[in-house]
Amino acid sequence: HIKDHSPRQLSEETVKMLIQRSQEAKQRAYCPYSKFRVGAALLTLDNCVITGCNVENACYNLGVCAERNAISKAVSEGHRSFKAIAISSDLSDQFITPCGGCRQFIREFGSNWDVYLSKPDSSYRRMTVDELLPVSFGPEQLSLRRS
Amino acid sequence: HIKDHSPRQLSEETVKMLIQRSQEAKQRAYCPYSKFRVGAALLTLDNCVITGCNVENACYNLGVCAERNAISKAVSEGHRSFKAIAISSDLSDQFITPCGGCRQFIREFGSNWDVYLSKPDSSYRRMTVDELLPVSFGPEQLSLRRS
Amino acid sequence: HIKDHSPRQLSEETVKMLIQRSQEAKQRAYCPYSKFRVGAALLTLDNCVITGCNVENACYNLGVCAERNAISKAVSEGHRSFKAIAISSDLSDQFITPCGGCRQFIREFGSNWDVYLSKPDSSYRRMTVDELLPVSFGPEQLSLRRS
Amino acid sequence: HIKDHSPRQLSEETVKMLIQRSQEAKQRAYCPYSKFRVGAALLTLDNCVITGCNVENACYNLGVCAERNAISKAVSEGHRSFKAIAISSDLSDQFITPCGGCRQFIREFGSNWDVYLSKPDSSYRRMTVDELLPVSFGPEQLSLRRS
Ligand SMILES: [Zn+2]
Numbered sequence: 001h002i003k004d005h006s007p008r009q010l011s012e013e014t015v016k017m018l019i020q021r022s023q024e025a026k027q028r029a030y031c032p033y034s035k036f037r038v039g040a041a042l043l044t045l046d047n048c049v050i051t052g053c054n055v056e057n058a059c060y061n062l063g064v065c066a067e068r069n070a071i072s073k074a075v076s077e078g079h080r081s082f083k084a085i086a087i088s089s090d091l092s093d094q095f096i097t098p099c100g101g102c103r104q105f106i107r108e109f110g111s112n113w114d115v116y117l118s119k120p121d122s123s124y125r126r127m128t129v130d131e132l133l134p135v136s137f138g139p140e141q142l143s144l145r146r147s
Numbered sequence: 148h149i150k151d152h153s154p155r156q157l158s159e160e161t162v163k164m165l166i167q168r169s170q171e172a173k174q175r176a177y178c179p180y181s182k183f184r185v186g187a188a189l190l191t192l193d194n195c196v197i198t199g200c201n202v203e204n205a206c207y208n209l210g211v212c213a214e215r216n217a218i219s220k221a222v223s224e225g226h227r228s229f230k231a232i233a234i235s236s237d238l239s240d241q242f243i244t245p246c247g248g249c250r251q252f253i254r255e256f257g258s259n260w261d262v263y264l265s266k267p268d269s270s271y272r273r274m275t276v277d278e279l280l281p282v283s284f285g286p287e288q289l290s291l292r293r294s
Numbered sequence: 295h296i297k298d299h300s301p302r303q304l305s306e307e308t309v310k311m312l313i314q315r316s317q318e319a320k321q322r323a324y325c326p327y328s329k330f331r332v333g334a335a336l337l338t339l340d341n342c343v344i345t346g347c348n349v350e351n352a353c354y355n356l357g358v359c360a361e362r363n364a365i366s367k368a369v370s371e372g373h374r375s376f377k378a379i380a381i382s383s384d385l386s387d388q389f390i391t392p393c394g395g396c397r398q399f400i401r402e403f404g405s406n407w408d409v410y411l412s413k414p415d416s417s418y419r420r421m422t423v424d425e426l427l428p429v430s431f432g433p434e435q436l437s438l439r440r441s
Numbered sequence: 442h443i444k445d446h447s448p449r450q451l452s453e454e455t456v457k458m459l460i461q462r463s464q465e466a467k468q469r470a471y472c473p474y475s476k477f478r479v480g481a482a483l484l485t486l487d488n489c490v491i492t493g494c495n496v497e498n499a500c501y502n503l504g505v506c507a508e509r510n511a512i513s514k515a516v517s518e519g520h521r522s523f524k525a526i527a528i529s530s531d532l533s534d535q536f537i538t539p540c541g542g543c544r545q546f547i548r549e550f551g552s553n554w555d556v557y558l559s560k561p562d563s564s565y566r567r568m569t570v571d572e573l574l575p576v577s578f579g580p581e582q583l584s585l586r587r588s
C-alpha cells in the first residue's frame with residue numbers, strides 16, 4: 001500500500017497556481033442537474049498537475065465528483081503519490097469542502113497530505129486529509145485481526 | 148430541510164441494546180467479496196430501531212454500506228430524524244468507523260447526533276456526526292450565494 | 295452464490311398489489327434535489343413484500359435509488375431470493391425503468407427474475423433482469439480463468 | 442443535452458488501436474481488493490483517445506470503474522461527444538462487459554455509439570450502448586410530464 005508523505009509546505013506561488021488550475025477545471029464541469037460546478041487540481045509527488053471536474057448523471061447517484069475525477073485520472077496516468085489537492089466552486093462566501101465520499105477517496109492515497117479549500121476570489125484554507133476525515137477507515141483496517 | 152436535534156445522552160442500557168442490534172444485523176451481511184461484515188442500528192427520534200448490513204456487488208463500487216442501508220431503510224419507513232447510530236464489525240482491536248461516504252449520508256440528516264463506534268466485545272466510542280465529518284458539505288451549501 | 299429461480303408468472307392480482315405497494319413507497323421518497331420520486335416493491339421467494347424509495351444526498355452521487363433501497367433492506371432482513379420487483383415514478387407517459395446501477399444491483403441476485411415497470415395509472419410492462427441487463431457482468435465473472 | 446451521433450463503422454485498424462490502448466491502460470489499474478484489472482479507451486468525436494483504469498477504495502463501493510474513469514477524464518478535458526469505447530480485462534474466455542453503473546454513465550452521452558468488449562487476445566465483440574442498456578433511463582426522462 002501507499003505510504004504517507006509528510007506534508008510539505010507548498011510555496012504561496014504553487015498554491016495560487018493550483019487553485020487557478022482548479023478554477024479552470026471547474027469550467028469543464030458537466031452538471032446539468034445540480035448546476036453546481038466544482039473543479040479540482042491535484043499536485044503529484046513528482047510535481048505534475050492533474051485536474052478534474054464534476055460529471056453528473058441522469059441517475060444522480062452515478063455521477064463523479066471533481067476530486068474523484070482528478071485522482072482517478074492521475075492513477076490512470078501512473079501517479080499514486082500526491083502532495084496536495086485544491087478545490088474550487090462558485091460559492092462566494094464559503095470555502096468549498098469535499099464531500100465525505102471524496103474524503104475517503106483522497107484518503108486511500110494517504111492521510112497526511114493537504115487539501116486546499118478555496119473561494120472564487122482565490123482565498124483559501126488548508127486542511128490535511130486527516131483533519132477532514134478523522135479516525136478514518138482505510139486500507140490498513142481491511143487486514144487487521146478479526147474476531 | 149431536516150433540523151438538527153440536540154444530541155441527547157442515551158442511557159447506558161439503550162447504547163448496549165443499540166450495539167447489540169447492530170451486531171445482530173452484521174450477521175445478515177452479504178459480503179462475499181470483502182468478507183468484511185458490518186452491521187448498523189439506527190435509533191430514530193421516536194425510538195424505533197432500524198438495522199442494516201453491508202450488501203456488496205460483483206461490481207464492487209455498486210455495493211451499499213451497513214450505515215447507508217439502515218438510514219435509507221428508515222427513510223423508506225417514514226423516519227427522517229435520528230438520535231444515534233451504532234456500528235459493528237469483526238475487527239477485534241479497533242472501533243469500526245464509518246467510511247466517508249456514509250458520514251456524508253448520515254450528515255444529510257443533521258450534524259449534531261451521535262455515532263457509536265463499537266468492537267465485538269461491545270465496548271464503544273461515541274462521536275458526533277460533526278466530529279466525524281468536520282466542515283462538512285451539506286444541504287445548506289447547495290443554496291448559498293454563488294458568484 | 296445465489297441460484298437463479300425460474301421466473302414464475304405472478305397472478306394479475308399479485309402484480310397489482312406489488313405495483314400499489316411501490317406507489318405507496320414512492321410517497322416516502324426523500325428527493326429534495328431531483329424532485330423525482332421513485333418507489334419499489336420487492337417480492338421475495340417466500341412471498342414477503344419489501345419496499346424502498348429513493349434517498350438523495352447533497353452530494354448527489356451518494357444517494358440511494360428506490361430499487362437498491364428495497365433490495366438492501368430485504369437482504370438486511372435475511373432475504374436473498376426474489377421473484378419480482380415493481381417500480382413506480384410520477385412519469386405519466388412512460389414506464390419507469392431502473393438505472394444501470396440498479397440493474398446491476400438487482401442482477402447480483404439472479405438474472406432470471408422479473409421487473410415490473412409501471413405508470414401512475416398502474417399499467418405496466420414486464421421484463422426480466424436479463425432483458426434489462428444483457429450480457430451482464432456478475433458474480434460468476436469474478437472467478438473465471440484469467441490470462 | 443448531448444445529441445446522439447450515428448454510429449460510424451471504425452476501421453479495423455482503429456478498433457485494434459483502441460483495444461490496445463485499453464490494454465495498456467489496464468496496467469495502471471489500482472485494484473488491490475478485487476485484483477481484477479480493467480482498462481478502457483475512449484475515442485472522442487474529434488478522434489482523441491482517452492484512457493482509464495479501475496481505481497478501487499478500501500470502502501469498496503467508493504471505487505471508480507475504468508469506463509467511468511475514461512469518460513469523466515474526457516469530460517474534464519472538454520470532450521462530450523464520443524464514437525466508441527473499448528474495454529479490456531484479464532478474463533481469458535469471455536469478452537469483458539461493463540457493469541450496469543458504467544452502462545448508465547456511458548449512456549448519459551448518447552445511446553447510439555459503440556462499445557467494444559474485448560479479450561486479452563484482442564478479439565472483440567461490438568455492441569451499441571442501446572443494446573447494452575435497453576429501454577434506458579436518461580436525461581430526457583427527467584423532463585417528461587409527470588402526474
Ligand atoms: Zn465528492
Ligand SMILES: [Zn+2]
Nearest residue numbers: 212245246249
Ligand atoms: Zn460506508
Ligand SMILES: [Zn+2]
Nearest residue numbers: 359392393396
Ligand atoms: Zn437506480
Ligand SMILES: [Zn+2]
Nearest residue numbers: 506539540543
Ligand atoms: Zn463499471
